[in-house]
Amino acid sequence: MKQPRTDYPAWIIAGLLALAGLVLFWPFASMVIVGASVAVILLPVHHRFSRSVQPWLSAAVLTAGVCSVLLAILATMVFVFSKNSAPLMAILDTIRLWLTDPSTNPLLAVDQKISPSTASFFRSQFIYWLSVAREFFVDFESTIILNGTRIAIQSLLFFISVFFLLLYGEKLKEEVFLRIPFLSIRKHDARLSSVTFDTLHVIYVAQFSIAVLTFFISLPVFYLLGYGNILFYSFFAAFCELIPVFGSTVAFILIGAYALALGDLQGVLILFFLGYIGVAALPEIFIRPVLMGRRAHVHPVVMFTGFMGGILTMGIAGFVLGPLILVLLITSYRIYREEKSVTAGIPG
Numbered sequence: 001m002k003q004p005r006t007d008y009p010a011w012i013i014a015g016l017l018a019l020a021g022l023v024l025f026w027p028f029a030s031m032v033i034v035g036a037s038v039a040v041i042l043l044p045v046h047h048r049f050s051r052s053v054q055p056w057l058s059a060a061v062l063t064a065g066v067c068s069v070l071l072a073i074l075a076t077m078v079f080v081f082s083k084n085s086a087p088l089m090a091i092l093d094t095i096r097l098w099l100t101d102p103s104t105n106p107l108l109a110v111d112q113k114i115s116p117s118t119a120s121f122f123r124s125q126f127i128y129w130l131s132v133a134r135e136f137f138v139d140f141e142s143t144i145i146l147n148g149t150r151i152a153i154q155s156l157l158f159f160i161s162v163f164f165l166l167l168y169g170e171k172l173k174e175e176v177f178l179r180i181p182f183l184s185i186r187k188h189d190a191r192l193s194s195v196t197f198d199t200l201h202v203i204y205v206a207q208f209s210i211a212v213l214t215f216f217i218s219l220p221v222f223y224l225l226g227y228g229n230i231l232f233y234s235f236f237a238a239f240c241e242l243i244p245v246f247g248s249t250v251a252f253i254l255i256g257a258y259a260l261a262l263g264d265l266q267g268v269l270i271l272f273f274l275g276y277i278g279v280a281a282l283p284e285i286f287i288r289p290v291l292m293g294r295r296a297h298v299h300p301v302v303m304f305t306g307f308m309g310g311i312l313t314m315g316i317a318g319f320v321l322g323p324l325i326l327v328l329l330i331t332s333y334r335i336y337r338e339e340k341s342v343t344a345g346i347p348g
Contacts, residue, residue, distance in 0.1 A: 030317035031154045035161025037200045037320045038066060039169055046166050059166035063159055077239065081137055084232045088138050091258040092130055098261035099126055126257075133254060137236075192331060199327045203307075203320060206291040210283050211242040218248075221274045225259075225267050237279065244311055244319035248280040302326055 042062050049058035081088070135143045144151060165172070173193070215238035222233040237251040252275040259267035289304040303323055310322015 028154060028157055030315060031158040032161045033317045034320060035158040036165050036169070037203075037324075039162045039165035040197055040200050041204060042066075042162070042166060043169065043197070055167055059163050062166060063163040066162055067159060073242075078140070080232065080235055080239075081140065084229065085138055087229050087232065089134075091254065092134050092138070094261045095254075095257045096127060096130055098257075099130075133250075191335070192328065195327055195331045196324065199324050200320065202291060203323060206288050207242065207244065207319075209291065210288055211238045213283060213287070214238045214241040214248050214279060217279050218275070221270065221279060224274070225255075225270050227255075227267070237275075241280075244316055247284070249276065252276045252280050302330065 046055075046058050046062055049061065053061075215234050218234035218237045219230060222230045225233075227233070233251070233255065237248040240246040240251045241248040252271050256268055256271040256275070259271055285304065288307065289301065303326070306323035306326035307319070308322070310318030310320070310325075312318070314321055
């Protein structure tokens with residue numbers, strides 16, 4: 001039986017250096033974290049494949065499969081947004097004109113009289129976000145080319161992480177657990193690993209499920225709105241929902257601002273009550289936490305807190321780390337309580 005090593009100082013230094021690297025190179029390190037989460041989910045499939053083929057081949061095939069899925073999503077995005085660039089441009093240009101011309105925006109004239117500096121600040125912020133939306137949704141091809149080097153490095157790190165952690169992840173985990181000085185933690189390796197897998201699995205399942213749900217429940221909203229392009233607007237909301245940092249709220253705010261610029265008060269009310277509250281907010285508040293909490297055996301409110309807190313503080317990596325850290329902390333606390341109960345002779 002392997003004996004735990006006692007070279008803790010070296011590992012503490014290595015851990016501190018790794019933490020410093022995470023902080024300094026977070027935009028790239030976050031892709032390693034996301035890649036690691038995907039590798040954890042694929043491990044059971046990797047084990048089954050490895051019975052028939054070499055482990056390295058299984059890891060390569062699964063990594064290629066992940067790459068194919070992401071490329072298919074990217075190709076779909078490029079096709080749909082290219083075909084619908086005209087209505088998107090009309091939305092963005094109409095909002096920009098409304099924000100910058102007091103004659104078409106009565107609210108702007110009122111704000112200028114009350115607080116010109118505040119009005120100018122908010123107007124400049126809205127215009128900035130409009131330019132970001134244009135770069136991301138309309139001029140995305142140019143944006144990809146301009147950021148090609150960074151995207152290529154991040155993508156490479158992601159796929160390398162998936163491949164090597166499928167191949168060596170379990171050995172790495174064993175090495176780390178052998179060096180943990182707390183024996184009680186090592187004893188619960190299987191339980192912590194199971195909770196980690198369940199949490200990551202349900203995070204991705206919930207994300208995909210909510211995106212699909214968003215598409216279908218958006219259809220009647222955009223039908224009632226009466227602007228046409230119902231399928232595209234629903235796809236737009238679902239696509240934004242698929243991206244953790246965005247969420248379908250971005251789509252409803254953008255189209256809601258368009259309705260406001262057109263002076264369509266009924267459209268604004270439809271987009272706010274049926275779109276923002278019914279499609280964007282309620283699934284995030286009720287459905288996602290329940291989907292995530294049932295398998296992870298954690299209260300939905302805790303899962304919602306971890307998910308939103310992670311996104312706000314750590315970006316795309318927080319989408320994974322936020323709920324996972326909270327679940328592991330809660331599980332560790334439960335283990336502590338159980339061991340204390342056993343020690344005191346009280347049923348757990």
